[in-house]
Amino acid sequence: MAFNKRTKIKFLLDSNKIGDSVTVMGWVRTKRSNKSVSFIALNDGSVIDNLQLVAAPDVVGEDTLKKISTGACIKASGDLVASQGAGQATELMVTSLEVLGEADPEKYPLQPKRHSLEFLREIAHLRMRTNTFGAVFRVRHALAFAVHQYFNNKGFFYIHTPIITASDAEGAGETFKVTTLDLKNPPLTEEGHINFKEDFFERETNLTVSGQLEGELAAMALSEIYTFGPTFRAENSNTTRHLAEFWMIEPEMAFFDAEDNQDLAEDFLKSIISYAMEHCKEDLEFLDKRAEEENNKKPTNERSELGLLERLKFVVEHDFERLTYTEAIEILRNSKPNKKKKFNYLIEDWGADLQSEHERFLVEKHFKKPVILTDYPKDIKAFYMKQNEDGKTVAAMDILFPGIGEIVGGSQREESLQKLTSRMEEMDISPEELHWYLDTRRFGSTPHAGFGLGFERMVQFVTGMGNIRDVIAFPRTPGNAEF
Amino acid sequence: MAFNKRTKIKFLLDSNKIGDSVTVMGWVRTKRSNKSVSFIALNDGSVIDNLQLVAAPDVVGEDTLKKISTGACIKASGDLVASQGAGQATELMVTSLEVLGEADPEKYPLQPKRHSLEFLREIAHLRMRTNTFGAVFRVRHALAFAVHQYFNNKGFFYIHTPIITASDAEGAGETFKVTTLDLKNPPLTEEGHINFKEDFFERETNLTVSGQLEGELAAMALSEIYTFGPTFRAENSNTTRHLAEFWMIEPEMAFFDAEDNQDLAEDFLKSIISYAMEHCKEDLEFLDKRAEEENNKKPTNERSELGLLERLKFVVEHDFERLTYTEAIEILRNSKPNKKKKFNYLIEDWGADLQSEHERFLVEKHFKKPVILTDYPKDIKAFYMKQNEDGKTVAAMDILFPGIGEIVGGSQREESLQKLTSRMEEMDISPEELHWYLDTRRFGSTPHAGFGLGFERMVQFVTGMGNIRDVIAFPRTPGNAEF
Numbered sequence: 001m002a003f004n005k006r007t008k009i010k011f012l013l014d015s016n017k018i019g020d021s022v023t024v025m026g027w028v029r030t031k032r033s034n035k036s037v038s039f040i041a042l043n044d045g046s047v048i049d050n051l052q053l054v055a056a057p058d059v060v061g062e063d064t065l066k067k068i069s070t071g072a073c074i075k076a077s078g079d080l081v082a083s084q085g086a087g088q089a090t091e092l093m094v095t096s097l098e099v100l101g102e103a104d105p106e107k108y109p110l111q112p113k114r115h116s117l118e119f120l121r122e123i124a125h126l127r128m129r130t131n132t133f134g135a136v137f138r139v140r141h142a143l144a145f146a147v148h149q150y151f152n153n154k155g156f157f158y159i160h161t162p163i164i165t166a167s168d169a170e171g172a173g174e175t176f177k178v179t180t181l182d183l184k185n186p187p188l189t190e191e192g193h194i195n196f197k198e199d200f201f202e203r204e205t206n207l208t209v210s211g212q213l214e215g216e217l218a219a220m221a222l223s224e225i226y227t228f229g230p231t232f233r234a235e236n237s238n239t240t241r242h243l244a245e246f247w248m249i250e251p252e253m254a255f256f257d258a259e260d261n262q263d264l265a266e267d268f269l270k271s272i273i274s275y276a277m278e279h280c281k282e283d284l285e286f287l288d289k290r291a292e293e294e295n296n297k298k299p300t301n302e303r304s305e306l307g308l309l310e311r312l313k314f315v316v317e318h319d320f321e322r323l324t325y326t327e328a329i330e331i332l333r334n335s336k337p338n339k340k341k342k343f344n345y346l347i348e349d350w351g352a353d354l355q356s357e358h359e360r361f362l363v364e365k366h367f368k369k370p371v372i373l374t375d376y377p378k379d380i381k382a383f384y385m386k387q388n389e390d391g392k393t394v395a396a397m398d399i400l401f402p403g404i405g406e407i408v409g410g411s412q413r414e415e416s417l418q419k420l421t422s423r424m425e426e427m428d429i430s431p432e433e434l435h436w437y438l439d440t441r442r443f444g445s446t447p448h449a450g451f452g453l454g455f456e457r458m459v460q461f462v463t464g465m466g467n468i469r470d471v472i473a474f475p476r477t478p479g480n481a482e483f
Numbered sequence: 484m485a486f487n488k489r490t491k492i493k494f495l496l497d498s499n500k501i502g503d504s505v506t507v508m509g510w511v512r513t514k515r516s517n518k519s520v521s522f523i524a525l526n527d528g529s530v531i532d533n534l535q536l537v538a539a540p541d542v543v544g545e546d547t548l549k550k551i552s553t554g555a556c557i558k559a560s561g562d563l564v565a566s567q568g569a570g571q572a573t574e575l576m577v578t579s580l581e582v583l584g585e586a587d588p589e590k591y592p593l594q595p596k597r598h599s600l601e602f603l604r605e606i607a608h609l610r611m612r613t614n615t616f617g618a619v620f621r622v623r624h625a626l627a628f629a630v631h632q633y634f635n636n637k638g639f640f641y642i643h644t645p646i647i648t649a650s651d652a653e654g655a656g657e658t659f660k661v662t663t664l665d666l667k668n669p670p671l672t673e674e675g676h677i678n679f680k681e682d683f684f685e686r687e688t689n690l691t692v693s694g695q696l697e698g699e700l701a702a703m704a705l706s707e708i709y710t711f712g713p714t715f716r717a718e719n720s721n722t723t724r725h726l727a728e729f730w731m732i733e734p735e736m737a738f739f740d741a742e743d744n745q746d747l748a749e750d751f752l753k754s755i756i757s758y759a760m761e762h763c764k765e766d767l768e769f770l771d772k773r774a775e776e777e778n779n780k781k782p783t784n785e786r787s788e789l790g791l792l793e794r795l796k797f798v799v800e801h802d803f804e805r806l807t808y809t810e811a812i813e814i815l816r817n818s819k820p821n822k823k824k825k826f827n828y829l830i831e832d833w834g835a836d837l838q839s840e841h842e843r844f845l846v847e848k849h850f851k852k853p854v855i856l857t858d859y860p861k862d863i864k865a866f867y868m869k870q871n872e873d874g875k876t877v878a879a880m881d882i883l884f885p886g887i888g889e890i891v892g893g894s895q896r897e898e899s900l901q902k903l904t905s906r907m908e909e910m911d912i913s914p915e916e917l918h919w920y921l922d923t924r925r926f927g928s929t930p931h932a933g934f935g936l937g938f939e940r941m942v943q944f945v946t947g948m949g950n951i952r953d954v955i956a957f958p959r960t961p962g963n964a965e966f
Contacts, residue, residue, distance in 0.1 A: 003740035003930055008638060008706070025738045026706075027927045045705035045737075046638055073927035101898065101928030108926045125919040126926070128704035137705060141640040148631045155491060155529055157624040162957045163646065163713045164659070164690075164728055166964045176647070176683070177666065178659050178690065180717045183677050186666050194666050200659070200717055200727065201964035207647075207661065214957060214966060221611035222528035222620065223491070223509075230646045230712065234663045234683055244683065245647055254528075255508045257486035415584065436608040436966050443591045443609070444510045444556035445584030447486055474645045474697060481649045481684035483697060483919050 010047035012080065016090055023077040024051060024092065025100070027129060030112050031068050038065060039085075042074065045128075048135050048282050052083065052091040060097050070112050071103030071129070117470055124474055125483050132290060135283035136471055139276055140459045146275035147228060147249055147455075150268055156224040156251060161211030163230065166203050167433065174234040175206035176244075207232035212450060213384075213437050215252040216413065219448055220440045226251040228455070236478050240467040241405070243456060245476040252450035258386070258395040258412040261449035262322060262372050265399060265408055269370075269453075270316045276462050277312055284309060284462075291464035304403065308464040311402060320370040320399065326350065328373055331366060332358050353380045359400045371400045383427050385411040386447075387419055397451070404461050410451025417441035493530035495563065499573055506560040507534060507575065508583070510612060513595050514551050521548060522568075525557065528611075531618050531765050535566065535574040543580050553595050554586030554612070600953055607957055608966050615773060618766035619954055622759055623942045629758035630711060630732055630938075633751055639707040639734060644694030646713065649686050650916065657717040658689035659727075690715035695933060696867075696920050698735040699896065702931055703923045709734040711938075719961050723950040724888070726939060728959040735933035741869070741878040741895040744932035745805060745855050748882060748891055752853075752936075753799050759945050760795055767792060767945075774947035787886065791947040794885060803853040808876065809833065811856055814849060815841050836863045842883045854883045866910050868894040869930075870902055880934070887944050893934025900924035 007022045026044030033039075038060060041050035053076050060068075068074060078094040085091070105111070109123055110130060120127040127133045148158065164178050180200040181187065187195040196204045211227040218225040227250040234244060256264070277284060291308040306314060332338055332347040332354075345355045354373075363371050375393040378385070385394035399408035414420040420441055421431050431438055459471040469475040474483045490505045509527030516522075521543060524533035536559050543551075551557060561577040568574070588594070592606055593613060603610040610616045631641065647661050663683040664670065670678040679687045694710040701708040710733040717727060739747070760767060774791040789797060806814075815821055815830040815837075828838045837856075846854050858871060859879040868877035882891035897903045903924055904914050914921060942954040952958040957966045 002742040002746065004736070004738050004743040006738055010638065025929065027704075045640075046707075071927045073929040100930070101924070101926070103926040125700045125922060126704075128701055129927075134704065137642065137701070138640060141635075141642075144641050144643075145631055145635045148628055152624075152628045155493065157528075157621060158627050159620070159624075159956055160713070160730055162728065162959060162964070162966070164715075164959050164964055165966075167966075174663070176661050176663060178661060179666065180657070180659060181666065183660065183662065183664065183666065183669050200719075200961060201959070202962040203964060205964050217608045217966070218611055218620070218956065221510075221609075221617065224529075230643070232647075236683075245645065247643055253487070255487050255489055259485040260487040263485065439608060441584070443584070443586040444554045444612075446508065446556040447583070473642055473701065476645060476647050476684070478683060479685040481645070481647055481686060481688050483645070483648075483650075483700070 006075070008046040009042070009044045009049070009051045012051060013047060013049055013090065018080055018082050018090065020080045021077070021095075022080060022092070023075065024053075025075045026051070026073070028068055028070055028072045028074060028103075030070060031065075033065060038068075040068060040074075040076075042076070043134075045134060048131055048138075048286050049088070052085070052088050053078070053094050053097075054091050055094040055097060059094050064097065064099060067099045067102050069103055069105045069108070071108040071110055072099060073101040073103075074099050117467065121469055121475075128473070131286060133470075135280075135286050136459070136463050136465060137473065138283050139280045139287070139463050140471060142276045142279045143272055143459060143462060144228070144455070146272040147226075149275070150271050151226045151251065154224070156226050157218070157222050159211075159215060159218045159222075159225045159227055160229060161208070161214040161227050163208055164201070164205050165208045166201065166205050167213070175209060176232050176234045178205045178207060209233060210248065210452065211250050212252065212452065213434075215250050215450065216437070216440055216448065219252040219254045219450070220444065220446070223255065224251070224253045238478055240469075241457070243468055243472065243475055243477060246468075246472070247455040249453045249455055250450060252448065254446055254448045256412070256449040257447050258374065258397065258449060261410055261412060261451060262374070262397055265397070265410060265451050266320050266372070269399070269408070269458075272458070273312055273462060274316050277309075277316070284312070287463050287465075294464075294466070312462065315370055315401070318369050320372050321367040322372040322374065324375040325354075325373055325377065325393065326375065328354070328358075328362060332361065335361060335366070337361060351377050351379065356405050359398075359405045360402075363400045363402050363405075368402075370402070373398045373400065378423075381411070383423050383429055384413050384420065386414045387423065395449075399451075401457075401461055404457050407457045407461065408451050408453050410449065412447065412449040415441060415445045415447050417445065489558070491529040492525065492527045492532070492534045495534060496530060496532055496573065501563055501565050501573065503563045504560070504578075505563060505575070506558065507536075508558045509534075509556070511551055511553055511555045511557060511586075513553060514548075516548060521551075523551060523557075523559075525559070526617075528617060531614055531621075531769050532571070535568070535571050536561070536577050536580075537574050538577040538580060542577050547580065547582060550582045550585050552586055552588045552591070554591040554593060555582060556584040556586075557582050600950065604952055604958075611956070614769060616953075618763075618769050619942070619946050619948060620956065621766050622763045622770070622946050623954060625759045625762045626755055626942060626945060627711070627938070629755040630709075632758070633754050634709045634734065637707070639709050640701070640705050642694075642698060642701045642705075642708045642710055643712060644691070644697040644710050644733075646691055647684070647688050648691045649684065649688050650696070658692060659715050659717045661688045661690060692716060693731065693935065694733050695735065695935065696917075698733050698933065699920070699923055699931065702735040702737045702933070703927065703929070706738065707734070707736045721961055723952075724940070726951055726955065726958055726960060729951075729955070730938040732936045732938055733933060735931065737929055737931045739895070739932040740930050741857065741880065741932060744893055744895060744934060745857070745880055748880070748893060748934050749803050749855070752882070752891070752941075755941070756795055756945060757799050760792075760799070767795070770946050770948075777947075777949070795945065798853055798884070801852050803855050803882065804850040805855040805857065807858040808837075808856055808860065809858065811837070811841075811845060815844065818844060818849070820844060834860050834862065839888050842881075842888045843885075846883045846885050846888075851885075853885070856881045856883065861906075864894070866906050866912055867896050867903065869897045870906065878932075882934075884940075884944055887940050890940045890944065891934050891936050893932065895930065895932040898924060898928045898930050900928065
């Protein structure tokens with residue numbers, strides 16, 4: 001006999017079938033008892049709302065009742081009735097109840113009170129059982145599904161680019177080494193170097209920082225592809241915006257120029273946010289209230305003007321502001337915080353790299369909407385970006401979001417073999433090592449473009465969670481690889 | 484002006500709009516010219532079929548024509564007309580044509596002839612431009628999307644479990660070490676061991692072999708979840724069935740017992756295969772022909788009785804055979820190849836681990852359909868599987884497919900803290916190290932179950948590709964981490 005004859009609470013609450021006899025299973029959130037009746041709030045993770053169970057003493061005896069505490073797992077059958085209390089439309093009149101697993105109140109760390117996010121991070125293996133993290137991970141799921149659905153509907157193909165790679169040619173940052181060598185006694189060459197010929201892959205390998213280069217290979221065969229996989233940075237950044245292991249979405253499109261790329265990115269971002277708004281109503285309403293409470297605790301000058309849901313709606317309904325780096329520098333140079341020397345990094349000359357404070361000024365103060373910044377100086381961007389005719393800039397784009405800063409980085413790619421090779425030589429990147437990448441320009445090259453979205457930054461934006469460690473199940477950061 | 488004003492060839496061929504004026508872009512597969520006309524077969528990766536371009540000499544002059552060779556990228560505009568030749572319904576009468584990127588026939592490795600899979604593996608960065616690999620990667624995409632859609636429709640949540648992990652408690656195999664230490668001069672402790680306190684995560688870390696344990700944590704909060712991510716084995720296996728880096732799908736369900744688990748796995752496998760059959764008709768027809776040709780090259784006794792499409796249809800339309808390990812041992816012990824000593828490993832006693840030859844006998848010769856084998860001896864299975872009442876077996880299941888062998892492995896999980904802990908102690912697995920995992924049994928435990936599907940094995944099954952290196956874009960195997 002199969003065990004799983006239950007109805008999910010989400011389905012019960014959505015369909016609201018008064019009079020039906022059902023079985024539910026889930027975890028107890030709270031219990032209130034008096035002599036004549038017990039009320040048990042049950043959650044099964046399918047939805048943020050609890051189902052209220054109403055149990056009379058003759059159905060659930062004292063011995064059983066004792067075992068029902070916050071965190072316990074139970075199975076209950078009964079009839080759905082219209083609720084007489086406030087706060088819910090439906091409740092379950094229990095006709096039978098079984099405790100599947102207890103949760104000793106002396107030991108169970110999640111009690112019905114507000115726990116700090118810091119505390120919950122330490123028990124990340126249990127935090128998904130809270131309202132906040134349940135909501136965050138349901139929204140994360142919806143966003144991930146929306147990504148796949150969006151690209152599938154447009155005829156893009158999902159490509160799994162390699163995680164272990166021998167190429168660090170992009171130079172995008174510090175990498176993690178991957179090895180099976182004995183760290184204590186690594187084999188050495190005659191010259192005294194590590195002999196990677198004896199390593200698993202017979203060469204030095206590391207964890208990927210981006211699937212873009214391999215994504216370009218696929219786009220030059222299948223036209224339009226995307227990746228959605230983990231990427232890694234071994235940077236010692238202990239901030240609320242950085243993870244050592246995070247998920248990236250990297251679409252890459254043959255026959256797209258810089259403008260096509262911007263159009264796609266804007267449509268894509270709006271589409272997945274809309275999907276979450278439509279499919280995660282209850283969770284986002286809860287997170288909206290949570291964000292409002294957090295906001296009210298902040299000093300007045302740091303508060304957001306818009307609530308979470310308002311911010312999502314605002315992004316979906318307005319065109320992103322598009323301007324060049326050169327135009328942005330002019331705005332920043334003449335801005336109040338620059339003139340009053342409020343920026344930590346004052347903007348003086350064209351060519352300066354923009355800091356987070358500048359990006360936030362543009363998005364949050366000046367334009368008050370998402371911004372697509374284009375045509376950056378070539379010296380602060382990667383080698384593969386298309387060189388503009390001015391000889392100074394490249395066809396890059398960064399998309400800046402309120403509260404998050406850079407959420408997307410992309411560019412049209414340089415399709416000319418000759419221009420790309422000479423740029424690589426200027427930047428001391430070996431064309432020989434990247435011979436396979438250059439083959440895309442050698443054989444059947446074409447204008448093409450792509451971008452990368454840091455998935456966790458998007459989940460942060462949609463859920464309003466301030467710390468990136470709170471939007472991935474088991475965050476990896478310097479000194480932290482628990483669970 | 485945006486560049487991408489083209490129509491995808493898939494859309495043109497599907498909609499068949501004779502009379503429309505369109506622009507297409509893609510890569511040349513073949514060109515045939517005579518004095519009065521040129522025929523160019525153009526492929527843009529959106530579909531396996533080419534669009535035939537028909538160009539008169541006054542539209543495409545000799546200079547341009549010279550640049551059009553296999554692999555070149557072109558942009559062509561013209562009118563769709565009903566084709567006068569055989570082999571296609573529609574063709575494009577070209578009114579203008581531009582070569583976007585040439586492909587020097589002296590250097591371009593992909594010429595219009597049959598290349599061996601071994602040769603194509605060496606140029607994996609270009610092989611997606613061939614019919615076979617275009618088809619394989621479109622099918623791979625469809626299967627991946629089908630996975631997400633299946634679970635999303637059922638209310639499962641997608642969880643990203645960690646790639647870098649400090650736990651190797653499952654002991655599922657050799658792992659890759661992940662480190663930022665200087666391999667030549669690693670810091671040592673006073674006792675002379677590597678001082679992992681100075682490593683990035685301040686402990687020893689490796690690449691995950693499975694997301695299951697973390698998946699269980701999520702299932703005990705959200706009820707039904709699945710993972711879909713890369714997993715790693717540092718095993719020196721140079722076979723057609725093993726990769727060092729491969730993608731796994733691992734659903735995990737609270738409130739499921741062994742039978743629920745089997746029902747879900749069978750329904751899931753049938754559903755994603757059906758999806759591919761429905762959405763990849765042209766690609767699967769091509770791969771079916773390819774598989775038939777390969778099959779005919781084999782010695783008679785090694786040939787499959789069913790063609791690729793027949794095999795897919797057969798799996799979708801028939802119930803999987805379910806039997807226990809004990810029943811399977813009886814069948815094998817009394818089988819012809821066992822009695823005639825044709826098996827490399829003869830089946831004598833209950834308790835023997837089944838080899839690939841035994842699995843294939845059961846699936847391909849005895850039952851001639853997929854088999855779900857259940858209730859294996861506990862000594863050959865992992866510590867977390869539910870202990871059956873006989874004291875000898877566990878509630879495991881392996882699903883065996885024709886030509887592939889084991890494609891799914893799963894089990895009901897042991898929900899009793901006491902039984903699980905004593906099994907761990909018997910197997911020398913530290914309950915302290917896995918305290919977080921045991922918390923799921925300590926607090927609100929419940930019957931639950933799950934399974935893992937090796938995604939590449941599924942892609943092999945659906946595409947009929949014999950070597951697993953040919954169903955992932957850039958395979959990682961011993962000595963090979965190219966691209």
